[in-house]
Amino acid sequence: MVARLAWLKLRLLWNGLRKDWQRRIGFPSLILLLGYVSWILVAQFRGAMESLGTDARLQFTLWGALVFWLVWVALPVVIFPLDENLDPAQFAFAPVGPGQLVAGLAASALIAPSVVIPVIVLGASIVEFSHVFPAAVLSALLLLGVIIFSGQVFTTLISAIFKMRQGRDIALLMVLGIGLSGFLAQSSIRGTTGRLGLEGAVLANPLDGVWAFLPPVAAQRVVTSAEMGSPLGVIGWALVAMAWIAALGWAWQRLLNWMLTTPDSTPSRSRARSDRGLAARGRWTAGRVLARKELRFYVRDPRQRLVWTGAVIFIALAASSVLVGSGGFGLLASREWLPLLAPALVLFVGLPIALNVFGWERNAASFLFVLPVKPRTLLWGKNLAATWALMIETVALALLLAWISGGWANLIYVPGLMVAAIGCQLAVGNIVSVVSPLRLPREGTDVFAQASEQGCLAIGAQAVSFFVIGLLLVIPSSVAVLTVAFDAGLSPWFANGFAIVWGVIFYAASLVVASSILRRRMPEVVSWVQTV
């Protein structure tokens, strides 16, 4: 059964590559990108190791294993998954034992582009400890088992919490918490190594005692014990790591069992919403009602809600950094022009929605596109909702940054830059949305995916679009910054007016072009974004 599930994953991957040209480009590109990044990180890690003494070197590898494990487990949940996993619900009626199912899913998880990362990292570890080759291989295999099982258990746990409507907010808080604690941990590590140096920091914080029993540390201790000439240590830590893998497998199996036998969400009277519909208040035009529908989805669709709460992560990070005085934000606190960053920072938040206007419709695109709405109205309604959300976030962020930096005087430039930033973002987003809509993963197969199916292309599209938006914003930003830098040599009203006109012109031009493209490509957009 293990081999059959692995074969199934391989077959699905192959069929996907054959059928989808975006995947044919994205898949090898993703492997190359991940391979390159892993190689660079491994080279830097090994470079750092060379400067350390024996004790510190061994401790450093333990820390490396721990950080690798944490990143592997948390990153797919916080950002987006690189892989599509097999859907366990598909096997609900198959005569597969729970142990077989878990083992099969674990094996199938190894058939994915992201596996290039552990292959390079663990391969480097084996090379590093090649003089104790058997222990190095055993340690690498155990670490691979630990990260695969841990990653699957954590993703399934989030999915399970996410499955309960009541739990969705908890899942969101967990994700926000992961982001925040990741940043704080990074700040703390930087602070400690800055104070004590790498060797001192590692030796001052050894992963001994109870920390040694953490799954990745135990797996890595197999090889460090061999390095220290302790065969008993090798056996002992290998047993600990194996026990962890068994425990993780058991937990995963229990979670899967719960998920397969629990309905998605329990409708309850308390969750019943107002039956007044969309007609109760507000202007009654197609564009406005479409915007109102979008705003409801921003709140009710957990994935969209997460996109919009991305700003909260930043605000939390900024506030905590200023409070603890760590990281680069501490330096920025003295800069009175900090509020001017708010419009640019909000671009990071709105991009997944702005660049994939129709992708978020998923199957409902076929409902929307049989309605007699002009393409321009469709885009306008959706943009209107995004504008409201972005404006609220920008204003909140600008106020916070003004409070942090004391740059209240420069708030006057924020409205102009805000309109320019939103206008340019939506301008680029509309074109990208109609030319290259991205299919979102089917709900339930991933947790917080933004665009995983086309993998690297999604990342590429976002990067290129962000670059283009940045270019478009150079001139209005320069006018505002020059005005501030030259002590209001230019009128703030001019800077604001210029930025607003700039944003509006680009947005209007894009709306005309994108509507014209959408008029011709509606069926193609529907077929691209539908998930079944």
Added chain:
Amino acid sequence: MAVTMTTAEHDETNTTTAPAVWARGLVRKFGKSTAVAGIDLTIQPGEFYGLLGQNGAGKTTTIKMIVGLLRPTAGRAGIGEFDTWKDPVEVKRRIGVLPEEFNLYERLTGAELLDFTAAMHGLKRDEAISRRNELLDLLDLENEAGKLVGDYSRGMRKKVALAAAIIHRPDVLFLDEPFEGVDALSARLIQRLLVRYTEGGATVVFSGHEMNLVERLCTRVGIMIAGRLESEGTQAELCARYGADTIEDAFIAAVGGDDDRGAISWLHDSPG
């Protein structure tokens, strides 16, 4: 042998009014396979037209091309005087489409979904509210109006999808499996509503597999086989053409499916 009445014949008999639904040489290919292989279709106003065919015969593909959700490889289609691919908005103003239930906005409530559809069709606010309430009441959904569509049962989704398809009183209504999962009482109610709707001059294009409903409701039937409109006519004409007593027998005779298949030795033997 195709026995479809030609477009010219239809045009001769109905020279005064534009057909409610029409297609001329409609073709759709997916790679090397041909899903729809040149369909000519003319449906007059007030008709309750049943489009029958086996799974994969091309019924849904044909409907998708007529309503503008799928671009034809060749040919034209339209509603009344409008071409779907030249005047898509005008065509969409005149049609209602019952989508598959999983294509609805699951995170809108039933009331919100109907308001949204009404607004997109340009109904005035008061009229939208009034029609929405009437439809919810008629379809027994008034107590569920504040629940998310995603929380509805399959039958309730069909009902709210139907309400969304007719809230603007379209000239032509396309129904794909409209009674799947709907309870008997509601199904009877919907049937009565649809019959009255066509009596008022509106047109229904019905695609489904429930032959008893086709017999009860359809004034004309088209049978699709492998992407072609193989046969078309009133129920009496089709029964006479295939020497059948019922439309189900006529359909089976048309698709040539009444053979001796259905016998699998291992399946019929007792276990063990």
